[in-house]
Amino acid sequence: MxxxxxxxxxxxxxxxxxxxxxxxxxxxxxxxxxxxxxxxxxxxxxxxxxxxxxxxxxxxxxxxxxxxxxxxxxxxxxxxxxxxxxxxxxxxxxxxxxxxxxxxxxxxxxxxxxxxxxxxxxxxxASRDQAMLVEHLVDIGRRGAIERVAHCLLELRHRLQLAGLASSTQFGCPLTQYDLADALGLSPIHVNRVLRQLRERGLLTMKAHTVIIHDLAALIDVARYEGSYIDQGGIAHGEGSFDASYGDETLRQLP
Amino acid sequence: MxxxxxxxxxxxxxxxxxxxxxxxxxxxxxxxxxxxxxxxxxxxxxxxxxxxxxxxxxxxxxxxxxxxxxxxxxxxxxxxxxxxxxxxxxxxxxxxxxxxxxxxxxxxxxxxxxxxxxxxxxxxxASRDQAMLVEHLVDIGRRGAIERVAHCLLELRHRLQLAGLASSTQFGCPLTQYDLADALGLSPIHVNRVLRQLRERGLLTMKAHTVIIHDLAALIDVARYEGSYIDQGGIAHGEGSFDASYGDETLRQLP
DNA sequence: CGTGGAGTTGACCAACCTCAAAACATGTGG
DNA sequence: CCACATGTTTTGAGGTTGGTCAACTCCACG
Structure with missing residues (x-):
C-alpha cells in the first residue's frame, strides 16, 4: 500500500x-x-x-x-x-x-x-489545519473582497506548489465562482466582479478551470499574503526523523 | 498542585x-x-x-x-x-x-x-477548539450583525455555565464593545447599535461588565444558536474519573 | 439542437463603515 | 474631595461595499 x-x-x-x-x-x-x-x-x-x-x-x-x-x-x-x-x-x-x-x-x-x-x-x-482556519477567519473578518479572493487563490497556489501540482504562476482549479463565494462569505455575483477587476488590473485570470497569475508580486501585495503558516511545522523528513530537536526552535521574526 | x-x-x-x-x-x-x-x-x-x-x-x-x-x-x-x-x-x-x-x-x-x-x-x-473556530467562521461569513453578537454572547454563556461561572440568564463579562467588534468582524459603532437593538427588543442588556439575558428563547432563535459543538466529546465526569475507558467511545447521535 | 450549469452584466438597495463629537465612567494625583 | 486624564459607551450624518434581482450569454453535454 x-x-x-x-x-x-x-x-x-x-x-x-x-x-x-x-x-x-x-x-x-x-x-x-x-x-x-x-x-x-x-x-x-x-x-x-x-x-x-x-x-x-x-x-x-x-x-x-x-x-x-x-x-x-x-x-x-x-x-x-x-x-x-x-x-x-x-x-x-x-x-x-x-x-x-x-x-x-x-x-x-x-x-x-x-x-x-x-x-x-x-x-x-491538525495544527496546520487550524492555522489555515485562523487565516481564513482573519480573511473574512477583516479584509475586503479583492483581498479575500486574491488571498484564497494565493494560498491554493502555495499548497498546490508544495504538492508539486502547480507551477509558480499557473494551476488547474475546479472551483466555480459559487464555491469561492461560499468560502469567502461573498455573493457569487460579487466574486465575479472581483475576478473581473483582478483580470483588468492584469493580476490574474481564472478561466476554463485554470488560474493564471500574471503579476505574482502585485497579487501578493494586494492580498497581503504571508504564507508562512502553510509550511510551518515542517521537520526534516528522513524516514525516521521524529527526534526532531524541539530544543532549537529558533525565533523567526517577521521582516 | x-x-x-x-x-x-x-x-x-x-x-x-x-x-x-x-x-x-x-x-x-x-x-x-x-x-x-x-x-x-x-x-x-x-x-x-x-x-x-x-x-x-x-x-x-x-x-x-x-x-x-x-x-x-x-x-x-x-x-x-x-x-x-x-x-x-x-x-x-x-x-x-x-x-x-x-x-x-x-x-x-x-x-x-x-x-x-x-x-x-x-x-x-484541540478538536473542540476547532469546532468553535468553525462556528466562528460560519458566524462571520454568513450571518448578519445581530445574529453574530447574539450568537457570540450565547456561546460565552454556554461555556461559562459549563464552568459553573454563569447562571442561565446572567454572567459577568469583561469584554468591551471594541473586543466584541474585533471578534465579530464589525465596527465598534455597529456593535453598539446592535446591542441597543437587542436591548430595545427586550432580549438582553450588557452593562457594567454584566450580561443579563431577558428572553433566552427569543435570543436563541435570533442567533440560530445550536450549542451542540460545545459539549461534544464529553465523557461522564465524576470528579475523580480518570479511568477514562477509551475503548467504549459510544456513539451519541444528535437528536 | 435543446438543456442546464456556469459566467457576465446592469440597476438598485441595504447593511455596515467612517468620521466626528458628546456623555459617561473610572481611576489618579494633588 | 476635587480636577483631570483616559477609556468606554452613545448618538448622528453621510458614504461604500457588497447584496439582491433580473436578465442575457456562453459553453459542455446529451
Whole structure:
C-alpha cells in the first residue's frame, strides 16, 4: 500500500509505524465530482487521506446557503477534526473526481498508544489545519473582497506548489465562482466582479478551470499574503526523523 | 498542585498520567488585564491552562486593527494549536486579571509517548477548539450583525455555565464593545447599535461588565444558536474519573 | 439542437463603515 | 474631595461595499 502524505512532511513516521498504519487503512475509494461523502451530523468513525482531486469541507446553514470551511488538496487529511468527537460537525464533498484512502478511527486510540509518533503526526497536521482556519477567519473578518479572493487563490497556489501540482504562476482549479463565494462569505455575483477587476488590473485570470497569475508580486501585495503558516511545522523528513530537536526552535521574526 | 480542567471533561486522565503532568506543569502565574503574554511569532515552548479570568487570542493585521480568534475561559487550554509548530502564529492577551498554570512543551513528545492518554486528551481539546473556530467562521461569513453578537454572547454563556461561572440568564463579562467588534468582524459603532437593538427588543442588556439575558428563547432563535459543538466529546465526569475507558467511545447521535 | 450549469452584466438597495463629537465612567494625583 | 486624564459607551450624518434581482450569454453535454 502506498501512502501519499503532504509533501511538506506532515507525517514523518518510523517504518514500524507505517506498518501499523497499513493495518488500519483501507484501499482506495473513488468519488465523483459533487458527491457529499461525509455528512454533517453523521457518526463517523472514519477519516480520509485525499490521494488526488479537490474536496471541500463545509457547513450547511439552516437559513439556506453554506459556508465552506476549507479546501482539502491531495495529500491532506480529511475528517481529522472530528476524530475524537462523537460525530462530524461538517460535511465533505468532492469538487472533482477524487481518490481517497480511508482509515478507521474506531481504535485510533489504541494506535496512538502503540505508536505515539502517529499521534504526534496527527496532532501536527491538525495544527496546520487550524492555522489555515485562523487565516481564513482573519480573511473574512477583516479584509475586503479583492483581498479575500486574491488571498484564497494565493494560498491554493502555495499548497498546490508544495504538492508539486502547480507551477509558480499557473494551476488547474475546479472551483466555480459559487464555491469561492461560499468560502469567502461573498455573493457569487460579487466574486465575479472581483475576478473581473483582478483580470483588468492584469493580476490574474481564472478561466476554463485554470488560474493564471500574471503579476505574482502585485497579487501578493494586494492580498497581503504571508504564507508562512502553510509550511510551518515542517521537520526534516528522513524516514525516521521524529527526534526532531524541539530544543532549537529558533525565533523567526517577521521582516 | 491543583488542576482545574474543563468541567466537561476534556482531560479525563489516569492518575499516573496526572502524576506525570505535575512534572511538567509549573506553578500559577498571574497576569494583569491588558497584558499580552504570548506574542505572535514568538517561539513558544509553553502552553497554558487558564485557571481564572478571561483571555483572548488574536492576530494583529499589518493594516492595523486585529481579528480576535477566540476567548479562552477558565479551564481552557491556551496555545495548544502551536504546540507542534515552530512558533505561535497568534497572540494571547488577558482581558481581565488572570491566573494560569504554564507547562513546558519542550518534551511534550516524550510525555505523549509515556502517556498516550494525554495525547488523546490534548487532541480532543484541540478538536473542540476547532469546532468553535468553525462556528466562528460560519458566524462571520454568513450571518448578519445581530445574529453574530447574539450568537457570540450565547456561546460565552454556554461555556461559562459549563464552568459553573454563569447562571442561565446572567454572567459577568469583561469584554468591551471594541473586543466584541474585533471578534465579530464589525465596527465598534455597529456593535453598539446592535446591542441597543437587542436591548430595545427586550432580549438582553450588557452593562457594567454584566450580561443579563431577558428572553433566552427569543435570543436563541435570533442567533440560530445550536450549542451542540460545545459539549461534544464529553465523557461522564465524576470528579475523580480518570479511568477514562477509551475503548467504549459510544456513539451519541444528535437528536 | 435543446438543456442546464456556469459566467457576465446592469440597476438598485441595504447593511455596515467612517468620521466626528458628546456623555459617561473610572481611576489618579494633588 | 476635587480636577483631570483616559477609556468606554452613545448618538448622528453621510458614504461604500457588497447584496439582491433580473436578465442575457456562453459553453459542455446529451
Amino acid at each position: 502506498q501512502f501519499k502524505t503532504r509533501p511538506n512532511c506532515v507525517l514523518p513516521l518510523r517504518l514500524r509505524d507505517i506498518a501499523c498504519l497499513s493495518e488500519v487503512v483501507s484501499g482506495p475509494q473513488y468519488f465523483k465530482r459533487g458527491t457529499e461523502f461525509v455528512h454533517e451530523g453523521q457518526a463517523s468513525h472514519k477519516a480520509y487521506l485525499l490521494q488526488s482531486g479537490w474536496a471541500c469541507c463545509y457547513k450547511n446553514l439552516r437559513e439556506g446557503g453554506r459556508q465552506i470551511i476549507s479546501f482539502p488538496l491531495p495529500g491532506d487529511f480529511i475528517g481529522l477534526g472530528s476524530l475524537l468527537l462523537r460525530s462530524s460537525d461538517h460535511s465533505f464533498a468532492a469538487l472533482s473526481d477524487i481518490v481517497v484512502s480511508s482509515f478507521s478511527t474506531a481504535n485510533i486510540i489504541t494506535v496512538f498508544q502503540k505508536h505515539p509518533s502517529i499521534a504526534t503526526a496527527v496532532l501536527r497536521s | 491543583q488542576f482545574k480542567t474543563r468541567p466537561n471533561c476534556v482531560l479525563p486522565l489516569r492518575l499516573r498520567d496526572i502524576a506525570c503532568l505535575s512534572e511538567v506543569v509549573s506553578g500559577p502565574q498571574y497576569f494583569k488585564r491588558g497584558t499580552e503574554f504570548v506574542h505572535e511569532g514568538q517561539a513558544s515552548h509553553k502552553a497554558y491552562l487558564l485557571q481564572s479570568g478571561w483571555a483572548c487570542c488574536y492576530k494583529n493585521l499589518r493594516e492595523g486593527g486585529r481579528q480576535i480568534i477566540s476567548f479562552p475561559l477558565p479551564g481552557d487550554f491556551i496555545g495548544l494549536g502551536s504546540l507542534l509548530l515552530r512558533s505561535s502564529d497568534h497572540s494571547f492577551a488577558a482581558l481581565s486579571d488572570i491566573v494560569v498554570s504554564s507547562f513546558s512543551t519542550a518534551n511534550i513528545i516524550t510525555v505523549f509517548q509515556k502517556h498516550p492518554s494525554i495525547a488523546t486528551a490534548v487532541l480532543r481539546s
